[in-house]
Amino acid sequence: MISKVRNRMRQGGLSFFLKNGIQFEEKDDLCLWIEGKVDIFSVETVFDENKKMVICLVYKPPSTPSGEFLDLFDDYLCKLLSVKNECIIMGDFNFDLLCLNSYNFQFFNLMLSHGYFPMNRFPSRITEHSATLIDNMFLPSNLVSDSYCDIMIHPGSDRLPVTCTIKQRSPTYEKFRRKLIRDLRLEHLHEFREQISVISWEKVYEEPDPSRALDNFFGIITPIFESACPFKLTRKKERDIPRKPWIDDEVVEAINARKACFFKSLNDSSEESKNEYIRQRNLANKLIRSKKKNYIEKFNEQKGDMRGIWQTINGVIKGTGKLYGLINAITVKGVTVTDKQQTADEFGKFFSGIGSRIKEDTSHGDPAKSDTLFEDNRCEHHKFQFEKASIEELTKIVKNLKSNAAGINGLNLKAFKVVSVYLLPCLLYLVNLSLEVGQFPEALKQAKVLPLFKSGNQQDMTNW
Structure with a gap:
């Protein structure tokens, strides 16, 4: 004491x-x-x-x-x-x-x-x-x-x-806060580009099976990517986390834009950069003042109404963010499952079976009815045929891709665009080979599925 x-x-x-x-x-x-x-x-x-x-x-x-x-x-x-x-x-x-x-x-x-x-x-x-x-x-x-x-x-x-x-x-929480990300700095991307530029793709072109050809493609590019752009450990510092309750994502975005303009003005002493920073600073400060004012006014409006005040506090305490990856246990046929691998398998079965369950609901228990549901709309005299893709089509598709999400192999879109000029001929061969043979590569049938919690009991898979 x-x-x-x-x-x-x-x-x-x-x-x-x-x-x-x-x-x-x-x-x-x-x-x-x-x-x-x-x-x-x-x-x-x-x-x-x-x-x-x-x-x-x-x-x-x-x-x-x-x-x-x-x-x-x-x-x-x-x-x-x-x-x-x-x-x-x-x-x-x-x-x-x-x-x-x-x-x-x-x-x-x-x-x-x-x-x-x-x-x-x-x-x-x-x-x-x-x-x-x-x-x-x-x-x-x-x-x-x-x-x-x-x-x-x-x-x-x-x-x-x-x-x-x-x-x-706990240390587990701190470990969770420390995450591994690809080091995609300019020097690493240049190294990746130099190594890809001298690669021979004969193992891909010589393979007549689309699945094995794509596996050979990833077998060549993935080790090079992992070597040139290794993982680095990052940790989000506490000072970077908004601590004021009125600071939301919109305010954080404005603060980051202000910060970017500030550093740009340090490197570029032109009047234009300075004015851009001043403009962004004023916008961010105005937004912060507005958010803070609106937040405080919530309590002023509810003065004397204890229920309303505590509802506002509970809204701040509980938050409105979605829950990702917080699955500790699920219930399957009355049995609680806690093993991570078994939980993942059960979710896979649940999501992959949605189509069959919709089919059963549509047929109302009569399979013959669902099989003939769209039979009257079929046009057998019309035939559908794929045409071979062109290098121009692939180039346009890659250019218009916006997401930076990585696939199962971990290849980042930012890194892919840097070396796309060397990869497009090989990808064109893979696309046309798949169309010609009529086989979709097995590697592209795999996907990362992240359950998103909606509401209710977290152990019930239907609430995800």
């Missing part, structure tokens, strides 16, 4: 109870101790070798004028902006968030404007005649979705302890 007690007053102070083994350091520069007005005691804890967190314990005496405390606390929150580590603010604030009068609402809005969200939504002090929410924990927005708050009910006291569980970001 570490404590800070009042000197001039008879009793009172603030204390931290820390589990044995947790490293900590008192942060005197983040303490604000004005006896009789405000008490703030801060420590920095170390959960592992790299993870540090600042915890601020706050007490507002009931006798302190609310306006004076808000001014002092606003300055303190501005000081926390210089802290690199995540901060948690907790304590007895003596502002009842169940009754948002003038000062209570100002305190509530002050915390939100600095990016801190209240975790406790239940009364922390209950008597026969009143219920108030004056004890709370405030977390930064990037921790809210992984945390939850509880109230411990004790029949012998009207003060209910508030607990908050924050899910520790």
